[in-house]
Amino acid sequence: MPGKLFPLGGPVPEKDVVDREEFLASLQIRLSEGQSIMLAGPRRIGKTSLAYEVLRRLKKQGFYTASIDFFRLSNKRELAISLINACLENRTGVRKTFDALKDRAKTIAGMAKLTVKLEDLEFSLKFLDETNDDTLLDYALDLPEVLAKRDRKSMVVLLDEFQDASRIVDTNIYKKMRSYFQNQENVSYLFLGSKEGMMETLFSNRQEAFYRFATILPIPPISERSWADYITQKFSERNIRINAEIIKEILRKTGGHPHDTMLVCSETYYALLEAEKSDVTPGILRLGYDRALLTLAQVYDEILDELSQRFQVRHILKRIAAGSNVYDKKLNPNETKRIIDFLVSKAIIEKTGRGSYKFTEPMFQEYILREFS
Ligand SMILES: Nc1ncnc2c1ncn2[C@@H]1O[C@H](COP(=O)(O)OP(=O)(O)OP(=O)(O)O)[C@@H](O)[C@H]1O
Ligand SMILES: [Mg+2]
Known part of the structure; x- marks a missing residue:
């Protein structure tokens, strides 16, 4: 079965990253030169998609990469394990080394193979089970640098929804993280956050732990031209015709907002399938747009409640x-x-x-x- 035509609801795969090419190139260069970066932007603007794409490129370039999402974590121990797993994946090739160790503990041979890869990092099931949360977190925060040094690699670590760190640990977590990060010579960090105010404060307020730690860059919009090329190409993959006027109308209605544009295209596509047509007409677009707006109602109500x-x-x-x-x-x-x-x-x-x-x-x-x- 073919995948969804227009990806929605999370970071987009490589082939669907529309535009922002110059920005991506700039991020890649800065990070590979050891500069840490902070990107803050509202929800659904494409932060995680951008970051994943940069990490994919850096990986191809030979970098070690790791990413964790603070939004998904709920305590200190989870944070530590998530970071450890993300780091060790570069060595072991398995996504969750900790789980794999537990699994393979059932067969001595399987376990031995994996353990040997981690020996010099003093990491083992026993260590995980017997170490308290604070020590484990210290170990985790140190690990990117330790790993990079051992393997003579440079490493880039993505910390998504970074502002949530204080929610899952406490406000001292920032000070602790900085004390580790600032001495690491082989690691650069990419911080993302959707609470712009909080992120700004964390990185540009003199009293805050991450003051001047990272370069703050604005996220550029996706150009109309790139959207137009992408939309035309996507529809034509399914033998659907869409003319320049209609694409202009889509972009006028969405302002080129990454998620909203994808959503309107997606709903228009389904409306077209239902109508068993192969030309996007103004009527079909209206239908697609209205349905897109309906699915956004929940998101907007949440924003309104918050505001x-x-x-x-x-x-x-x-x-x-x-x-x-x-x-x-x-x-x-x-x-x-x-x-x-x-x-x-x-x-x-x-x-x-x-x-x-x-x-x-x-x-x-x-x-x-x-x-x-
Ligand atoms: N570069 C892009 N090209 C095409 N579509 C994109 C791009 N970036 C984002 N999108 C669309 O926006 C959606 C949300 O993207 P993403 O999850 O990267 O945003 P985010 O800013 O990290 O959002 P959140 O605040 O929810 O974490 C994607 O599922 C996709 O539909
Ligand atoms: Mg995100």
Whole structure:
């Protein structure tokens, strides 16, 4: 069975990484030269896809790579084991060395083969079972450098949803991590985070442990041209015709937002299959778009819930969505200003001129217009 035509719901495979080529090349060079990097951006903008692609390229270049996602972890021990597994995969070729060891412990020969690969790292099942969480975490944080040195390699470690570290351990975790990372000569780090405010603070606030540890780079948008080429090619793989006007309309409606664009294409594709047609018409696109918006409702409601802890946020979002003046006589202008700054800091809106703002995600704007008018 062929895979999904348009990948959704996680990092995209290599062949579906649209554009950002210059940015990818720059990330690859910086990391391979030992520079650590921080990328922060809102949800679904393609951070993890970018990072995985860079790691794939670095691996091909001969680097050791490892990645962990703090979002999936819930305590210190899990963090340690996840990092250890990610590091050891470079040696053992198995994704979860710890589980494999347990499994192979059943046959002495199987176990021996794996153990021999890890001997010089003082790593064994016994060590894992008998070591307390703090010592295990110390071992894990040290491991990238130890491994890189032993194997005469350079290593790049991806720490995804990095801001969550304090949730799963405590706020001292950053200090601890920095104390390890800053002395590592053969390892560079790629930090990703979707809570931009927190990430900014962590890396640019003098009082914070990661102050000036990494270069902060903005994530560039995907160009219209690249989207157009990709969309045309994808549909043509299934013998479907789509003309330039319709593609323009898709990109106008999604603003080229990575996830939203993929989703609209995907829903349009299914609508087309149901209609048993092979030409994307404006009507089919409308149907695909409406269905895409429906599936986004849950995401947008969550965002709204999070934002609406601030008084009057919805009111102001409605005004911006409708294109009215944000300053409403009913509201205190200082309060309005505070809310606007808050929405800008959350990357929900951006400034387009004096007193004028637009949504960073056009489909979110459309959702608000449809739901709340
Ligand atoms: N470079 C890209 N080319 C094509 N599609 C992309 C690209 N980046 C992201 N997408 C689309 O956006 C979706 C989300 O991408 P990804 O998981 O990388 O984003 P993220 O910023 O890490 O999101 P989250 O905040 O949920 O972790 C993908 O499943 C894919 O549909
Ligand atoms: Mg991600």
